[in-house]
Amino acid sequence: MAKKVTHYVVWKGLKPGIYENWNDCEKQVKGFPEAKYKGFPSKIAAQRAFEMGYEAYKSLSKEEEVLFHVDENTPKPIFPSLAVDAAWNSVTLEMEYQGVDCQTGEQVFHQGPFPDATNNVGEFLAIVHGLALLKTKDSEIPIYTDSLTAISWVRAKQARTKLKRTERNKILFELIQRAEKWLRENAWKNPLLKWETQYWGEIPADFGRK
Template sequence: MKKNELLNPPDWRNDTVLPLPNEVKANAWAVDAACSGNPGPMEYQCIDLSTGTQVFHFGPIHGTNNIGEFLAIVHALALMEKEGITDKVIYSDSVNAQLWVAKKQCKTKLERNAQTEELYRIIARAEHWLKTHPIHTPILKWETKKWGECPADFGRK
């Protein structure tokens, strides 16, 4: 598929305003994180793939990209549960974050100190949420090599 084929949704695709690849579900949220340095100022966001709108944004806070990817997935899961959303999927391009969510533990090696203490409290809250809530929402891999950057990407590469 040529990049210019993704400029607009195809005529038959009425489920999204975004130029999504055919195999990507539009009834979904995509999450991504960005970090300036690693560690450094980290932020994450979620985009609704049917409307292209930002669902939420968090940060910046001192952390790592992997932590941001993990927290973005948990944030999306918790918000979906809170709002009673049961028919969407979540896309993330981070295999590590998906594994951490599955294991219900953020396996970061980020040093815990005064600068990272607030983030560690957020991580503990996310881990607790995962351990006390069943996950029914599919978390799918965003295939960056095949589809290009995730719609939630911050575009800083």
């Protein structure tokens, strides 16, 4: 969901500046040739954008713009914690997953690649792998994932995948069955949390292949 606009920046208009409502902003840009303006969700973000100038702001990458909006009111990730993620190759249909320490970026585990797989299956297996590993260490730290689907599958204790069995993914289905069995037979206290990419950038376990 998009953040509510609370302030408007006018870089080029009748009177450049920061305005707290659309009516005041509109007065500065309506009918003004090639007016440059934009709405922002906080005063701090608006001030940063105004100070850096229109051209500099427009040159920000998508990732930089995400972090640009972070302020003191933005929720922050919990540390220590474990981040998990999966990567799926749409050409080879291979999937791999990993777990990473959110604080240090150190890889905690990695599995794959697995042929004839899906990303959702990888996200599911990554969470269960993380839960099982943390249980052996008596650790109740949170696990972050950017997949709400995977979280719902774990809570249901079942991988609700439509993936078809093939000769190449027998091992993968064995892992799925093992994961489901572990979920049925074990309890855990680790919070399963959604990684808020819009605030924090890519999840630390991201494979960086987008």
